Amino acid sequence: MLRIRMVEEKIVELYPEQQMRCPVHLSIGQEGVAAGVCEALDTKDTVMSGHRAHAHYLAKGGNLKKMIAEIYGRETGCCLGRGGSMHLIDLDANFKGSTPIVGGTIPVAVGLAWAAHMKKEKQVSVIFLGEGTTEEGVWHESVTFAVLHKLRVLFVCENNLYSVYTPLNERQPDRPRTGIAKAHGLYVDHGDGNKALEVYEKTQNAVTHIRSGKGPAFIEFDTYRWREHCGPNFDNALGYRSEEEFLAWQKKDPVAQLEKQALKSGSLTQKTIVSIRSQIEQEVTDAFTFAKKSPYPKKGALNPKFSYAS
């Protein structure tokens, strides 16, 4: 989780250099969900996501260097530079892809579970989505099909209160999304996304339910995006949300909370934290160095024939 934070803070630091020439949707402030959920998964469980996917990719074990190189548009990137930040994939880690059409990967993730069902495989297909994404009809369609065939799908909804700069009350009636999910026949839970351990436990429970073949689950976690919807800066000055609201959420920093807890319980010492930090620091620096040193794709890589598999 700290690692995700540090990676994204590095993006923040270096984005002004104008070398990461693609949109970036940072998860800073929301890492507790990604980390807690993925901690409860097996390697063979799959994860998919949407536009705000860095944290999910990294938490599932996606290759850091390839992600940074992708954001830099280099041929060493996880999509050979074709995708950018909004298209991440690491098949070795069973991170099956993220795309920026809101809701676009939800049915695809259901399809992974459907295939598993046909093949009698038992891994869980996890799909991360924002609370705004539940507004798309395709969520309804995907849920219906997953419940109908008791597919092994976990829908993880991160409620950060906003869809771009639009608050919930301009988009959704004041009723819980978990209520809708429950009415559809899903196993449902709701938790505090800033408490990574709570996220982990609730996910474990859901995954146990799913693995037993009882049907898919939906968990919503409350969380908050600290920085702008897209890009490296803070944007409270825009006026779509208040500084107070922001500060109140920032106080609940999931990274700091976990650190504090770990220190208190004695599972970590201040010293180990310092050493972990410097290890990560090194890894992150290496990844950025790798990316910046990597070449752009060659001209020959731009060929219509690459649109088709053969």
Add this chain to the structure above:
Amino acid sequence: MLRIRMVEEKIVELYPEQQMRCPVHLSIGQEGVAAGVCEALDTKDTVMSGHRAHAHYLAKGGNLKKMIAEIYGRETGCCLGRGGSMHLIDLDANFKGSTPIVGGTIPVAVGLAWAAHMKKEKQVSVIFLGEGTTEEGVWHESVTFAVLHKLRVLFVCENNLYSVYTPLNERQPDRPRTGIAKAHGLYVDHGDGNKALEVYEKTQNAVTHIRSGKGPAFIEFDTYRWREHCGPNFDNALGYRSEEEFLAWQKKDPVAQLEKQALKSGSLTQKTIVSIRSQIEQEVTDAFTFAKKSPYPKKGALNPKFSYAS
């Protein structure tokens, strides 16, 4: 209701003449819903529907001659012959249109109510849909928006157990659609579609709720399509449903039930029924005569310029 039945029975009778050259989705057996709902509406309330729309059109006061002429493809039809049975409209009766893309008119009906909201008008927009149609994501989207702005929409769901020849258990989990609607924040009710008076009362209650500005409503009525999904014949022989099931539902005939009730309560006598029947008989015969006598659209009516308003 008897009138709707008699009109459709006439279609059944004459369809083999091969002059109604378009698909027809009959409501025979389902008339109780159309009649009961529309009885509870004001003239200025609007109605929209889908592929199985004859009953809704007629119950709302749509012009019979124009409907039959439309089915016959004549220039006197309600769409000038351009639409056929699956495209009905009668603006005088505030029947605002029916189309055969499943779910296609749901958001349009919500849009009628949205416009009314903007114009501070108070009429109710009614949309008829089959239980299969709730599988489309657009239903979810339409419901969300209607509830969000407390639009004056009544969703009437006719559950006839099948979508074409597919039974519910191949399409939907075993959970009530009313539960989903309720979780969305809709006013919800459920009733017996074969009891026209019950339909009427439940609709009245819903409409009262809607008119008071408290938000949209969803009512599901159980009903049964007697004849084939599309066309004039019976189709139990196909084997997708059992003869017993069919007979059990046919026994609950909404037309016969209402007639019996009326006779029992004394609001109708056997004699008035006979006279009503013969009146309708005449009206129906006239409509078919009108349609058959009407000319086809002229060749000049086929012109790309008619695709655009000017």
Add this chain to the structure above:
Amino acid sequence: MPRKRIINGAQAIREALDQSLAKDPRVFVVGEGVPDPKGVFGTSIGLREKYGKNRVWDMPVAENGMTGACIGAAISGMRPVLVHQRLDFALLSLDQIINNAAKWFYMFGGQQSVPLVIRMVIGHGWGQGAQHSQNLQALFAHIPGLKVVMPSQPQDAKGLLIAAIADPNPVIYLEHRWIHSAQGNVSKKYFTTEIGKAAITKRGSDVTIVSSSYMALEALRAAQLLAKINVDAEVVDLRTISPLDTPAITRSVKKTGHLLVVDSGWTNGGIAGEIIARVVEKHMDVLKKPPARIALPDMPAPSSPGLTKFYYPNIEMIMRKACNIIGKDPVVVAKVLAEDTSLSATPHDVPNSSYMGPF
């Protein structure tokens, strides 16, 4: 093919599904009504009984979601065949088709292909109307990453469907409702028809008629009748709409010097225009006369038979246009048509005289 085995297009399609299911355990079929007793105009009858519920699926009316689910299954190594009883219903799923299926392979760096076949039936006649008879091959062909096939002959209907299922890419398989009843000689064995290759269904030297799907059947009949008035037309049946077999078209035009393209879709922005553009860009010099196209008028399909009669291109129009291009007076066309009694026997809005509605 040693012995003649005449079956119709629907049977050929069913056979392709049957043999693909038998051959490859990764193949499955899904669609509204696929397992029902009518089996999508007979094309899937009995498959569930034969292969079971885990291979032959019905589905909710949820086109976009189910397309996405098929993409998910496809990248998991399955070979889904998704069926829509009308192309018009698939418009609900264009997001998944265009944004995901078409781009997945490219945008993720070529790591995962999407071996998905989407069958879409194109309605025609019997008052189908504006929302049940759209011919949108041009729309799909415009999207890189998709392949689009559109057979006319039963043999190709089978071979192209098998090829589409075996192809690692998303293939839009467009089946015009009226090719279902078209009869033809079909090989019994499992075989593929190469995607991207046109067929010359009639050789000729005067004028090239490029066409596809049901219009290729009409073009062929027109060419046969044209022969009676000494017009020797060559008929190119595209079979694949994307990628277009430009070399085959070019070869034929080089031979005849005259080009007529007949398409079942709308004129503006249709396939016919693209073909004309390709030919003139590179070979304007071989054209002795300006190329021409016959396609739908740019307006929604009406329902009334009084209107559809004038809406759809027909054999007469093809014959007249072909005569026009090569500078022959088309007055003889009417005479030839009058002589052919088989043409007037069937109403214009049914595929054959045994058809009685309603769908």
Add this chain to the structure above:
Amino acid sequence: MPRKRIINGAQAIREALDQSLAKDPRVFVVGEGVPDPKGVFGTSIGLREKYGKNRVWDMPVAENGMTGACIGAAISGMRPVLVHQRLDFALLSLDQIINNAAKWFYMFGGQQSVPLVIRMVIGHGWGQGAQHSQNLQALFAHIPGLKVVMPSQPQDAKGLLIAAIADPNPVIYLEHRWIHSAQGNVSKKYFTTEIGKAAITKRGSDVTIVSSSYMALEALRAAQLLAKINVDAEVVDLRTISPLDTPAITRSVKKTGHLLVVDSGWTNGGIAGEIIARVVEKHMDVLKKPPARIALPDMPAPSSPGLTKFYYPNIEMIMRKACNIIGKDPVVVAKVLAEDTSLSATPHDVPNSSYMGPF
């Protein structure tokens, strides 16, 4: 226009909305983020504050449903303007656009028209990638019942948006992200630019370059540079993609005898092919050389600047192709370009040097 009033495309669009809202109480604007502080690239800033919540709406991310709702509002006599921050998002609503909006007027016998404007922003540059930069004008233009406009100049951006809102039909208003920052002289008053009429943005006699939207800006710059090497190109800025202004194109080609079409969409099945087909069908004889087109390669858009550099057509390509057509050696092109320092100053993937990302 008496005095020059230079504003950019985004401001022009905002002005069109503002004046339409002021003039006609039936007009309302809806879209994700329309009332937010960034106001869809500045095009809707302040409108909610000025006209209130009942005229300027945000919405759920539910494109198909909201399009249907707009259709319902439109047939109720309102004049909705629906805004998508990317065209790609509108693909979720193609069912409502194609099946309903485009056909409603015709299929219901001309009783109710759908006065709906759908603004779609086309992404370009800064790594937008495959799902955020599609140019699908050909897809919309193929659908009868829709009108499609695609301005380049701020003056037309304003006039066409006002005209689209005043039009009784559904109009797809495509705004390329890079015309937002294009500067131009714009009339202050409420006025309309006629839909269906192209503009000649530069007169010339050697070669006709037909183009639209951002590519019309590029074509114009190319034509200006071509003048330096004595190539006198005429630039036709289509402004409307459907209905196409075929007469204007024809007039120009008759004059120059040479045709180059430049389009921002994919080549195969694109607008460029349609234009070429229209010209050769009727006027092949006036063409001194085969017509040519420049459009995107038929593949999804990549994200990396290393790839987009070769993906998008540019001024140099236009100049070279124009030279080719008229038989002039294009070696001089490189020289002219090298002399123009303004060209090399801006990276290829941003609309201007002040642009810093991220969207």
